[in-house]
Amino acid sequence: MLNVQQVSGGYSSEAVLKDISFTVEKGELFGILGPNGSGKTTLLKMLSGILPFQEGEIEINGKPLQEYNPKQLARIIAVLSQHSSQSFSYRVKETVSLGRYAHQKGLFQTWSTADEEVVQKVMMQIGVSKFQNKNIQELSGGEKQRVFLAQALAQEPEILLLDEPTNHLDLSYQKELLDFLKQWTSENGLTVISIFHDLNLAGLYCDRLLLLENGRINIDQIPNEVLREERIRDVYNTDIQKHPHPKVAAPQMVLLPKMNNEVVDFNIDESRLHISEEWIELTTPIPLRTMSSGVIGSGTGWHQIFVNRHVHKDYSCSNHRTEMATFLKSKGFEPSETVGMMTAVVLEDVVYKRFLEEEFSIFVVVTAGVGNAIDASKGELHSFEMTPGTINTWVFVTGELTEEAFIQSIMTATEAKVKALNDLKVKDEVTGTIASGTSTDSILIAATQKGTVLEFAGTITPLGKLIGKAVYQCTTEAIQKSSKRKQK
Numbered sequence: 001m002l003n004v005q006q007v008s009g010g011y012s013s014e015a016v017l018k019d020i021s022f023t024v025e026k027g028e029l030f031g032i033l034g035p036n037g038s039g040k041t042t043l044l045k046m047l048s049g050i051l052p053f054q055e056g057e058i059e060i061n062g063k064p065l066q067e068y069n070p071k072q073l074a075r076i077i078a079v080l081s082q083h084s085s086q087s088f089s090y091r092v093k094e095t096v097s098l099g100r101y102a103h104q105k106g107l108f109q110t111w112s113t114a115d116e117e118v119v120q121k122v123m124m125q126i127g128v129s130k131f132q133n134k135n136i137q138e139l140s141g142g143e144k145q146r147v148f149l150a151q152a153l154a155q156e157p158e159i160l161l162l163d164e165p166t167n168h169l170d171l172s173y174q175k176e177l178l179d180f181l182k183q184w185t186s187e188n189g190l191t192v193i194s195i196f197h198d199l200n201l202a203g204l205y206c207d208r209l210l211l212l213e214n215g216r217i218n219i220d221q222i223p224n225e226v227l228r229e230e231r232i233r234d235v236y237n238t239d240i241q242k243h244p245h246p247k248v249a250a251p252q253m254v255l256l257p258k259m260n261n262e263v264v265d266f267n268i269d270e271s272r273l274h275i276s277e278e279w280i281e282l283t284t285p286i287p288l289r290t291m292s293s294g295v296i297g298s299g300t301g302w303h304q305i306f307v308n309r310h311v312h313k314d315y316s317c318s319n320h321r322t323e324m325a326t327f328l329k330s331k332g333f334e335p336s337e338t339v340g341m342m343t344a345v346v347l348e349d350v351v352y353k354r355f356l357e358e359e360f361s362i363f364v365v366v367t368a369g370v371g372n373a374i375d376a377s378k379g380e381l382h383s384f385e386m387t388p389g390t391i392n393t394w395v396f397v398t399g400e401l402t403e404e405a406f407i408q409s410i411m412t413a414t415e416a417k418v419k420a421l422n423d424l425k426v427k428d429e430v431t432g433t434i435a436s437g438t439s440t441d442s443i444l445i446a447a448t449q450k451g452t453v454l455e456f457a458g459t460i461t462p463l464g465k466l467i468g469k470a471v472y473q474c475t476t477e478a479i480q481k482s483s484k485r486k487q488k
């Protein structure tokens with residue numbers, strides 16, 4: 001549909017764009033990225049035919065751009081630039097109707113029924129019909145943007161060129177506009193070429209991205225390939241990190257603000273632990289990076305309060321998250337800052353241990369009972385039942401863990417727990433075999449993310465060795481304590 005071959009050019013003798021080649025297929029949502037001054041707007045101007053280029057060729061549907069006259073070009077390409085400062089005093093419908101200019105025929109450019117139909121349809125689709133009789137000056141920035149989009153679409157173009165379309169739009173309008181453009185590309189075959197400053201929106205919506213750097217193409221590829229950490233860090237000269245979007249298979253980049261990585265001068269030990277009959281609590285002076293399976297605060301996050309709450313073994317788990325959040329609030333804990341777990345174990349039987357290495361320390365807290373012990377390899381012989389957690393393991397680390405180390409910490413802690421059950425010969429009562437855990441165990445790994453970088457936490461790494469030893473000892477002692485209590 002659009003073919004750009006070895007285009008170079010700019011505003012004077014010195015070329016702004018150098019040797020640009022790419023193609024865009026019909027129905028693609030194609031994003032143009034690049035730092036300030038890299039040539040994005042210049043490229044868009046050349047594609048729309050308003051800025052001549054000195055070398056190369058731009059073809060639309062196989063025909064060179066220069067061979068189209070302005071009216072022919074306007075039937076193929078519509079441009080939505082940043083209109084926010086435009087001050088024409090037209091009514092909304094008149095503004096949208098200007099988009100029909102290229103389609104009007106004859107000497108007097110008469111307004112046809114077809115023109116009226118297109119304008120009405122587009123206004124309805126974009127949601128501007130309701131203020132069609134208002135003066136455009138009376139609209140908000142977001143509403144104006146929608147009117148100009150309606151004008152561009154009333155042109156019934158094959159290609160829509162956009163210069164930062166989401167600029168000035170609030171979150172919900174950004175999403176609405178891009179959802180809408182995406183829908184038009186897939187349903188109506190519209191080709192959209194748009195400049196983006198927001199890499200995350202580009203990554204989320206575009207089929208392909210072209211990254212410009214100093215007037216040249218750095219890469220023209222799918223978003224996941226273009227939005228690589230090293231590349232974006234180099235081209236934009238800033239510190240960023242890439243993460244997967246939580247719901248969609250799209251890359252997301254987060255900025256890393258300048259941080260002071262001062263050594264933490266607080267310990268995580270028993271002095272921070274408060275144990276009552278109702279709950280065990282540990283609070284830290286700064287939020288810790290967490291990975292957990294808690295009822296509240298599960299997944300990865302940053303949390304400052306850690307609560308292990310005692311509930312009766314017949315606790316109804318039908319609405320446990322809401323009930324737990326209400327409980328936390330009633331005790332003065334902010335649920336968004338808390339990792340909260342539940343256990344039917346008597347909290348007095350908690351076991352905790354702290355181990356120190358030269359550069360880091362760990363503090364492990366375990367509550368354990370084995371009333372519903374299960375052999376994980378034979379779980380299928382059990383019916384599914386939600387019961388409050390029985391072995392709850394907390395691992396606090398003063399150090400900076402990589403993502404890898406977080407996951408390995410969970411593995412190491414789990415392996416140590418399984419070994420403790422194995423050595424104590426805890427049995428799965430249904431299968432009669434050695435149990436590997438209980439049906440609702442929970443785990444928390446929480447790290448200060450300051451000080452020593454701990455890259456790994458496998459069983460023979462410095463961190464893994466401590467986690468394995470501490471979890472094994474704590475779990476063993478906690479099971480022994482609760483078993484003794486049962487025997488009494």
Ligand SMILES: Nc1ncnc2c1ncn2[C@@H]1O[C@H](COP(=O)(O)OP(=O)(O)OP(=O)(O)O)[C@@H](O)[C@H]1O
Binds near residue numbers: 043
């Ligand atoms: N009308 C003009 N006359 C002369 N030089 C220009 C003109 N417009 C832009 N330039 C120069 O061309 C280069 C590329 O500008 P362009 O506007 O294409 O960059 P951009 O990537 O769109 O930047 P931004 O992200 O800041 O909008 C810049 O060095 C700029 O100074």
